[in-house]
Amino acid sequence: xxxxxxxxxxxxxxxxxxxxxxxxxxxxxxxxxxxxxxxxxxxxxxxxxxxxxxxxxxxxxxxxxxxxxxxxxxxxxxxxxxxxxxxxxxxxxxxxxxxxxxxxxxxxxxxxxxxxxxxxxxxxxxxxxxxxxxxxxxxxxxxxxxxxxxxxxxxxxxxxxxxxxxxxxxxxx
Numbered sequence: 001x002x003x004x005x006x007x008x009x010x011x012x013x014x015x016x017x018x019x020x021x022x023x024x025x026x027x028x029x030x031x032x033x034x035x036x037x038x039x040x041x042x043x044x045x046x047x048x049x050x051x052x053x054x055x056x057x058x059x060x061x062x063x064x065x066x067x068x069x070x071x072x073x074x075x076x077x078x079x080x081x082x083x084x085x086x087x088x089x090x091x092x093x094x095x096x097x098x099x100x101x102x103x104x105x106x107x108x109x110x111x112x113x114x115x116x117x118x119x120x121x122x123x124x125x126x127x128x129x130x131x132x133x134x135x136x137x138x139x140x141x142x143x144x145x146x147x148x149x150x151x152x153x154x155x156x157x158x159x160x161x162x163x164x165x166x167x168x169x170x171x172x173x
Contacts, residue, residue: 006113006144007129007142007143007144008144010060010121010129011056011060011084012059012130013072013121013123013127013161014060014064014069015060015063015064015086016123017064017123017124018068018069018124019068019069019070019072019124020069020070020071020072020122020123020124020125021064021069021070021072021074021121021122021123021124022071022072022074022121022122022155022158022162023071023072023073023074023119023120023121024060024073024074024076024115024119024120024122024154024157024158024161025073025074025076025119026075026076026118026119027073027119027133027137028077028078028081028082028084028085029082029083029084029085029126029137030084030133030137030138031133031136031137031138031139035091036076036084036087036153037107038075039087039090039091040087042081044120045090045091045094047095047097050097053094056092056146057098058094058095058097058098059098061095061098061099061100062098062099064099064139065098065099066099070101071099071100071101072100072101072102072103072158072162073095073100073101073102073103074087074102074103074104074105074158074161074162074165075088075102075103075165076105076106076107076110076115076161077105077106078106078107079106079107079108079163080173081173082161085138085173086173088126089104089168089171089173096168096169101167101168102162102167103162103165103166103167103168103171104165104166104168104171105161105164105165105166109164110161111162113155113157113160113164114153114157115157116129116150116153116154116157118131118132118133119131120154122154122155122158123150125151126146126151127144127145127146128145128146128147128150128151128154129142129143129144130142130143130144130145130150137170138171
Protein backbone atom coordinates (compact mmCIF):
# COMPACT_ATOMS: atom_id res chain seq x y z
CA UNK A 1 0.00 0.00 0.00
CA UNK A 2 1.03 3.57 -0.64
CA UNK A 3 -0.08 6.37 1.71
CA UNK A 4 -1.64 9.76 0.89
CA UNK A 5 1.55 11.67 0.18
CA UNK A 6 2.60 9.14 -2.44
CA UNK A 7 -0.60 8.61 -4.39
CA UNK A 8 -2.18 10.52 -7.25
CA UNK A 9 -5.10 12.81 -6.53
CA UNK A 10 -8.66 11.58 -6.97
CA UNK A 11 -8.93 13.59 -10.20
CA UNK A 12 -5.78 11.93 -11.56
CA UNK A 13 -7.01 8.46 -10.59
CA UNK A 14 -10.36 9.05 -12.23
CA UNK A 15 -8.71 10.52 -15.33
CA UNK A 16 -6.75 7.29 -15.75
CA UNK A 17 -9.86 5.15 -15.23
CA UNK A 18 -11.21 3.38 -18.34
CA UNK A 19 -14.47 1.62 -17.46
CA UNK A 20 -15.71 1.96 -13.89
CA UNK A 21 -15.33 3.68 -10.57
CA UNK A 22 -17.23 2.46 -7.52
CA UNK A 23 -17.41 4.32 -4.22
CA UNK A 24 -18.66 2.78 -0.97
CA UNK A 25 -19.49 5.09 1.95
CA UNK A 26 -20.36 3.63 5.34
CA UNK A 27 -20.23 6.49 7.85
CA UNK A 28 -23.25 8.36 9.22
CA UNK A 29 -21.27 11.59 9.37
CA UNK A 30 -18.08 13.07 8.08
CA UNK A 31 -16.19 16.14 9.22
CA UNK A 32 -18.25 19.32 9.22
CA UNK A 33 -17.69 21.56 6.24
CA UNK A 34 -18.84 24.99 5.12
CA UNK A 35 -21.54 23.64 2.78
CA UNK A 36 -23.04 21.44 5.51
CA UNK A 37 -23.00 24.31 8.00
CA UNK A 38 -24.76 26.59 5.47
CA UNK A 39 -27.44 23.93 4.95
CA UNK A 40 -27.87 23.63 8.74
CA UNK A 41 -28.48 27.41 8.85
CA UNK A 42 -31.25 26.97 6.30
CA UNK A 43 -29.41 27.95 3.13
CA UNK A 44 -30.64 26.00 0.13
CA UNK A 45 -29.18 25.51 -3.33
CA UNK A 46 -30.89 26.94 -6.38
CA UNK A 47 -30.55 23.82 -8.51
CA UNK A 48 -31.66 25.77 -11.60
CA UNK A 49 -28.62 28.08 -11.25
CA UNK A 50 -25.89 25.54 -11.95
CA UNK A 51 -23.13 28.17 -11.94
CA UNK A 52 -23.69 28.68 -8.19
CA UNK A 53 -23.18 25.06 -7.16
CA UNK A 54 -21.20 23.27 -9.89
CA UNK A 55 -17.75 22.46 -8.45
CA UNK A 56 -14.54 21.10 -10.01
CA UNK A 57 -15.44 17.70 -8.52
CA UNK A 58 -18.69 17.69 -10.50
CA UNK A 59 -16.81 18.49 -13.68
CA UNK A 60 -14.28 15.72 -13.00
CA UNK A 61 -17.16 13.24 -12.70
CA UNK A 62 -18.92 14.60 -15.80
CA UNK A 63 -15.71 14.36 -17.84
CA UNK A 64 -15.17 10.72 -16.83
CA UNK A 65 -18.78 9.81 -17.59
CA UNK A 66 -18.45 11.50 -20.99
CA UNK A 67 -15.47 9.19 -21.67
CA UNK A 68 -17.68 6.18 -20.90
CA UNK A 69 -16.68 5.53 -17.30
CA UNK A 70 -19.59 4.23 -15.21
CA UNK A 71 -19.46 5.85 -11.78
CA UNK A 72 -21.48 4.31 -8.97
CA UNK A 73 -21.73 5.41 -5.34
CA UNK A 74 -23.39 3.33 -2.63
CA UNK A 75 -24.07 4.60 0.86
CA UNK A 76 -24.84 2.42 3.86
CA UNK A 77 -26.80 4.51 6.35
CA UNK A 78 -28.39 4.11 9.76
CA UNK A 79 -32.11 4.85 9.99
CA UNK A 80 -33.48 7.18 10.99
CA UNK A 81 -30.69 9.00 9.17
CA UNK A 82 -28.35 11.48 10.81
CA UNK A 83 -28.55 15.18 10.07
CA UNK A 84 -25.38 14.82 8.00
CA UNK A 85 -26.97 12.09 5.87
CA UNK A 86 -30.05 14.28 5.39
CA UNK A 87 -27.72 16.91 3.96
CA UNK A 88 -25.87 14.35 1.82
CA UNK A 89 -29.17 13.17 0.40
CA UNK A 90 -30.05 16.77 -0.45
CA UNK A 91 -26.73 17.55 -2.19
CA UNK A 92 -26.70 14.24 -4.07
CA UNK A 93 -28.59 16.12 -6.77
CA UNK A 94 -25.17 17.45 -7.80
CA UNK A 95 -23.65 13.94 -7.96
CA UNK A 96 -26.52 12.66 -10.10
CA UNK A 97 -26.44 15.71 -12.36
CA UNK A 98 -22.72 15.13 -12.92
CA UNK A 99 -23.46 11.55 -13.98
CA UNK A 100 -22.99 9.40 -10.89
CA UNK A 101 -25.41 6.61 -10.16
CA UNK A 102 -26.18 6.67 -6.43
CA UNK A 103 -27.92 4.15 -4.20
CA UNK A 104 -28.72 3.98 -0.49
CA UNK A 105 -28.80 0.90 1.74
CA UNK A 106 -30.24 0.95 5.26
CA UNK A 107 -27.60 -0.46 7.62
CA UNK A 108 -30.08 -3.03 9.00
CA UNK A 109 -30.04 -4.68 5.54
CA UNK A 110 -26.24 -4.97 5.53
CA UNK A 111 -25.73 -7.19 8.56
CA UNK A 112 -24.83 -10.30 6.56
CA UNK A 113 -22.49 -8.54 4.09
CA UNK A 114 -18.73 -8.95 4.53
CA UNK A 115 -17.72 -5.29 4.52
CA UNK A 116 -14.26 -3.75 4.67
CA UNK A 117 -13.56 -1.51 7.65
CA UNK A 118 -13.19 1.64 5.59
CA UNK A 119 -14.80 3.64 2.80
CA UNK A 120 -13.14 3.22 -0.57
CA UNK A 121 -13.04 3.97 -4.28
CA UNK A 122 -12.44 1.04 -6.65
CA UNK A 123 -11.12 2.01 -10.09
CA UNK A 124 -11.62 -0.39 -13.00
CA UNK A 125 -11.80 -3.24 -10.47
CA UNK A 126 -8.00 -3.12 -10.33
CA UNK A 127 -6.98 -0.27 -8.03
CA UNK A 128 -8.35 0.55 -4.59
CA UNK A 129 -8.16 3.90 -2.79
CA UNK A 130 -8.97 3.33 0.88
CA UNK A 131 -10.03 6.27 3.08
CA UNK A 132 -9.05 6.39 6.75
CA UNK A 133 -11.01 8.81 8.97
CA UNK A 134 -10.61 10.00 12.53
CA UNK A 135 -13.47 9.70 15.02
CA UNK A 136 -14.91 13.05 13.91
CA UNK A 137 -15.01 12.05 10.25
CA UNK A 138 -11.98 13.95 8.97
CA UNK A 139 -9.72 12.17 6.50
CA UNK A 140 -6.51 11.11 8.20
CA UNK A 141 -4.96 9.26 5.30
CA UNK A 142 -5.72 7.57 2.03
CA UNK A 143 -4.02 4.40 0.89
CA UNK A 144 -3.72 2.95 -2.59
CA UNK A 145 -3.47 -0.79 -3.22
CA UNK A 146 -3.86 -3.40 -5.89
CA UNK A 147 -3.65 -6.36 -3.49
CA UNK A 148 -5.82 -9.09 -5.05
CA UNK A 149 -7.51 -10.16 -1.78
CA UNK A 150 -8.52 -6.58 -0.97
CA UNK A 151 -9.75 -5.95 -4.51
CA UNK A 152 -11.86 -9.10 -4.31
CA UNK A 153 -13.32 -8.24 -0.87
CA UNK A 154 -14.15 -4.65 -1.79
CA UNK A 155 -15.58 -5.49 -5.20
CA UNK A 156 -17.80 -8.20 -3.72
CA UNK A 157 -18.93 -5.93 -0.88
CA UNK A 158 -19.74 -3.10 -3.24
CA UNK A 159 -21.72 -5.30 -5.65
CA UNK A 160 -23.73 -6.85 -2.83
CA UNK A 161 -24.55 -3.44 -1.38
CA UNK A 162 -25.39 -2.10 -4.84
CA UNK A 163 -27.75 -4.98 -5.59
CA UNK A 164 -29.67 -4.46 -2.33
CA UNK A 165 -29.66 -0.67 -2.27
CA UNK A 166 -32.39 1.74 -3.36
CA UNK A 167 -31.72 4.16 -6.23
CA UNK A 168 -31.35 7.76 -5.09
CA UNK A 169 -34.54 8.97 -6.75
CA UNK A 170 -36.54 6.34 -4.84
CA UNK A 171 -34.87 6.56 -1.42
CA UNK A 172 -36.84 8.60 1.08
CA UNK A 173 -35.35 9.94 4.27
